[in-house]
Amino acid sequence: MDKLRVGFIGAGRISDLHAIEYLKNERAELVAVCDTDPNTAQSRAAAWGVPSNRVFTNYQDLLALKEVDLVEILTPHHLHRQITLDAAAAGKHISLQKPMALNVAEADEMIAATKKAGVIFKVFENFIFYPPVMRAKALIEAGEIGEPLTIRIKSNAANSPNSWPIPRTAQTWRFDTAKSGGGPLVFDDGHHKFSLAWYFMDGIADEVHAWIGSLEAPLGGEVGLIDSPAIVSWKFPRNRFGSLEVVYSPDMIVDTNHYAQDDRIEITGTKGVIWVTRGHGKMMDVAPVVMYKDMKTFTFSDMPVGWEHSFINSTRHFIDAYFKGEAPRLTGEQGRDILRFALAAQESARTGQSVRL
Ligand SMILES: NC(=O)c1ccc[n+]([C@@H]2O[C@H](COP(=O)([O-])OP(=O)(O)OC[C@H]3O[C@@H](n4cnc5c(N)ncnc54)[C@H](O)[C@@H]3O)[C@@H](O)[C@H]2O)c1
Structure with a gap:
């Protein structure tokens, strides 16, 4: 069966609630982890069964992996824009934690870049x-x-x-x-x-x-x-x-x-x-x-x-939408409206x- 293969960029506090459904859902697989803090990256990867050669401290290394279809971006807000632009350029689908950016101009730039790259762009809302x-x-x-x-x-x-x-x-x-x-x-x-x-x-x-x-x-x-x-x-x-x-x-x-x-x-x-x-x-x-x-x-x-069920349901909805070719909730545009x-x-x-x- 075709699987959605996911890489996490940012593996801090909230990432364990994001991982629950990816680890359980038979149509998804958590394949790579990146965090600038090596201990965080390694301990999360160990807990999630991600092999040590798929653990990174530079997200560009994770984006270079062919086997990653989608990235979950779970970093501080000021980094959302650049990581999203780089992930889109690498052809990865994107699930980005809220708020998507620091201002509306950044949000517009991110929406345009993901459209141009032809990748799915979800703003995560649980x-x-x-x-x-x-x-x-x-x-x-x-x-x-x-x-x-x-x-x-x-x-x-x-x-x-x-x-x-x-x-x-x-x-x-x-x-x-x-x-x-x-x-x-x-x-x-x-x-x-x-x-x-x-x-x-x-x-x-x-x-x-x-x-x-x-x-x-x-x-x-x-x-x-x-x-x-x-x-x-x-x-x-x-x-x-x-x-x-x-x-x-x-x-x-x-x-x-x-x-x-x-x-x-x-x-x-x-x-x-x-x-x-x-x-x-x-x-x-x-x-x-x-x-x-x-x-x-x-x-x-x-x-x-x-409260963890809000994350489980949000991720399950996204995996379903992905395989049906439907729009995620929130779309980039919906995320931008809420940010505005x-x-x-x-x-x-x-x-x-x-x-x-
Ligand atoms: N949906 C919710 O209810 C909810 C709750 C909490 C946080 N959040 C969102 O999740 C995101 C992360 O929040 P958090 O509480 O987990 O923060 P956190 O500080 O615990 O985690 C962020 C992680 O990103 C890592 N990081 C920083 N720069 C990086 C980079 N360049 N590349 C890779 N990793 C990098 C940090 O080392 C850290 O481990 C934020 O957007 C926040 O608003 C959402």
């Missing part, structure tokens, strides 16, 4: 593949709450004794906006929240306003400026609205297996309301999906809720004015 999110979307598509009118997203960042270990280096570049492009909560993680809004409301907003606070706080063992608290609000075409509230609570403890964070979503339609009650972690002891309509509350618990929105929110916070997209 939150829209989180099983409770997929269930909520299916309920909406079945007409259960009527036409969605508003979406409200809440993200609590905190601390946790059982969060996963984060290498200090993974936070150093995040606190440097020249490398990350913006704050860790509203720009970096916010990309996921803005993707959720795009997904549930079938398109991007046309106007955004944001207040983004700033405080010095520890994140993964490193102290830096966190973009909290923050409120971003926006307007979709046809009189529909959305908002994101982000807040870091230094003395709150969250139950989680990953980041010390949890998220909730509330979508109000013309005849009901749907809540997704959890995300990274578990703060509320209720069903992961709850729906209100016709004077009744319905709960849905028959789905996996571990995230940057507009940053601009609004800076200028104190709402920004039209």
